[in-house]
Amino acid sequence: MQNASLKQLSAQLAQKKVSSVELTQLHLDRIARLNPDLNAFVTVDADKSLAQARAADARIAAGTAQPLTGIPVAHKDIFCAKGWLTTCGSKILSNFVSPYDAHVVERLDAAGAVNLGKTNMDEFAMGSSTETCFWGAVKNPWDATRVPGGSSGGSAAAVAARLAPAAIGTDTGGSIRQPAAFSGISGIKPTYGVVSRYGMIAYASSLDQGGPMAKSAEDLALMLNAFAGFDARDSTSLDRPPEDYTRALATPLKGLRIGVPKEYFGDGLDGDVATAVEAALAQFEKLGAKRVALSLPNSRLSVPAYYVIAPAEASSNLSRFDGVRYGYRAPEYGDLSDMYRKSRAQGFGAEVKRRILIGTYVLSHGYYDAYYLKAQQIRRLIAQDFTEAYKQCDLIMGPTSPSVAFGIGAKASDPVQMYLTDVYTVSANLAGLPAMSIPCGFGEGGMPVGLQVMGNYFTEADMLGAAHQFQLATDWHLRRPAGAE
Numbered sequence: 001m002q003n004a005s006l007k008q009l010s011a012q013l014a015q016k017k018v019s020s021v022e023l024t025q026l027h028l029d030r031i032a033r034l035n036p037d038l039n040a041f042v043t044v045d046a047d048k049s050l051a052q053a054r055a056a057d058a059r060i061a062a063g064t065a066q067p068l069t070g071i072p073v074a075h076k077d078i079f080c081a082k083g084w085l086t087t088c089g090s091k092i093l094s095n096f097v098s099p100y101d102a103h104v105v106e107r108l109d110a111a112g113a114v115n116l117g118k119t120n121m122d123e124f125a126m127g128s129s130t131e132t133c134f135w136g137a138v139k140n141p142w143d144a145t146r147v148p149g150g151s152s153g154g155s156a157a158a159v160a161a162r163l164a165p166a167a168i169g170t171d172t173g174g175s176i177r178q179p180a181a182f183s184g185i186s187g188i189k190p191t192y193g194v195v196s197r198y199g200m201i202a203y204a205s206s207l208d209q210g211g212p213m214a215k216s217a218e219d220l221a222l223m224l225n226a227f228a229g230f231d232a233r234d235s236t237s238l239d240r241p242p243e244d245y246t247r248a249l250a251t252p253l254k255g256l257r258i259g260v261p262k263e264y265f266g267d268g269l270d271g272d273v274a275t276a277v278e279a280a281l282a283q284f285e286k287l288g289a290k291r292v293a294l295s296l297p298n299s300r301l302s303v304p305a306y307y308v309i310a311p312a313e314a315s316s317n318l319s320r321f322d323g324v325r326y327g328y329r330a331p332e333y334g335d336l337s338d339m340y341r342k343s344r345a346q347g348f349g350a351e352v353k354r355r356i357l358i359g360t361y362v363l364s365h366g367y368y369d370a371y372y373l374k375a376q377q378i379r380r381l382i383a384q385d386f387t388e389a390y391k392q393c394d395l396i397m398g399p400t401s402p403s404v405a406f407g408i409g410a411k412a413s414d415p416v417q418m419y420l421t422d423v424y425t426v427s428a429n430l431a432g433l434p435a436m437s438i439p440c441g442f443g444e445g446g447m448p449v450g451l452q453v454m455g456n457y458f459t460e461a462d463m464l465g466a467a468h469q470f471q472l473a474t475d476w477h478l479r480r481p482a483g484a485e
């Protein structure tokens with residue numbers, strides 16, 4: 001049952017072969033058994049989840065079910081959920097119970113999905129390994145000595161270990177795609193503005209985008225159908241006609257032009273990842289796609305530009321955490337500024353402090369032009385590279401990450417090495433473009449490899465269609481770690 005697709009689960013619920021209460025209980029039992037080791041979930045509330053499951057069963061009985069009604073979904077702990085502890089992986093929010101639902105949570109609730117709990121993440125989504133969390137590191141279900149990727153590593157590990165049929169994550173510079181790649185699952189970051197950021201705790205607002213993580217492209221399409229779309233409460237939400245993300249699932253690949261940027265296959269890419277990605281590209285060609293060699297000349301500037309812009313926005317966004325209205329407050333302090341200082345010093349972890357320092361520095365008078373302004377100019381050039389590229393191709397493909405999942409602790413003391421793992425993912429965020437990762441093989445140590453599929457603005461349905469065709473012809477997405485029998 002835990003290996004079924006969302007479509008299969010939906011059919012079984014409709015045919016009353018299983019109830020939502022049974023399905024939810026099955027996943028709660030798996031969480032109780034496997035989570036103490038994996039640390040993928042930080043909050044589970046069986047009573048709340050089962051109450052939602054009972055409501056879903058009533059809805060199924062009444063004949064008013066939607067495709068996700070009764071299906072348990074895990075939420076990255078960056079999404080506010082009414083009455084749930086919502087910590088963003090940080091001590092500073094370790095006691096924060098949200099008084100309201102994020103748009104995504106509200107939409108999944110309206111669709112009848114069951115909130116299965118909140119998943120672990122890098123503190124404030126800053127990281128590529130899910131090691132910077134206040135709640136401790138998450139383990140990779142394929143190999144417990146390795147990281148699951150980050151920052152949505154809890155969501156990725158939960159889906160990979162079959163603790164949840166699907167999960168939601170956020171992606172500011174790769175945090176849906178890279179953990180999906182490291183954990184052998186599928187994940188998509190939509191075009192900026194497609195999924196509302198309302199109630200999604202802000203890291204870098206011009207880059208943040210929520211999206212689904214699941215076992216297959218088809219599952220991702222069903223998830224997106226439930227929560228993509230306009231929301232007046234997010235000023236950057238795009239008011240566009242409703243999209244059916246399943247519409248291109250059956251479209252054959254014949255004639256599809258796949259751009260392969262030479263910059264994504266240069267120095268720094270591990271051989272095992274290159275081999276698996278090459279084999280996937282060959283598979284796409286076998287299915288009728290054509291390969292187009294191209295260049296994204298400013299790719300090498302994406303990591304430096306990102307690590308100026310993201311911290312700059314973070315330093316502003318995180319100024320609201322001051323210990324006054326909610327969150328952690330230092331137990332002892334002198335005057336008001338001492339209270340701010342101590343609460344923030346004790347409440348934030350080292351990586352978050354590093355980002356606040358970098359961000360404040362690059363925005364400060366005298367350095368603004370040299371760093372922040374320059375990074376914004378580079379951002380424009382990176383977006384222009386993609387505009388040029390999409391004149392020659394329909395989709396762009398390459399590796400999601402230069403390596404398979406690395407060991408826990410391997411890069412934790414070297415931030416620059418950690419930042420460099422984002423080399424293929426951050427450009428999509430800088431340009432606001434949609435991008436996804438799907439499993440495409442295995443590399444060193446038997447660890448999963450992810451193929452990144454990128455598209456032009458608003459082509460999510462086509463990307464999901466191409467990925468689904470690949471998944472019909474291959475079974476990488478069906479492979480699962482030993483513990484997920």
Ligand code: GLN
Binds near residue numbers: 176
């Ligand atoms: N690894 C990147 C960072 O640390 C991206 C994180 C994300 O997408 N939230 O900023």
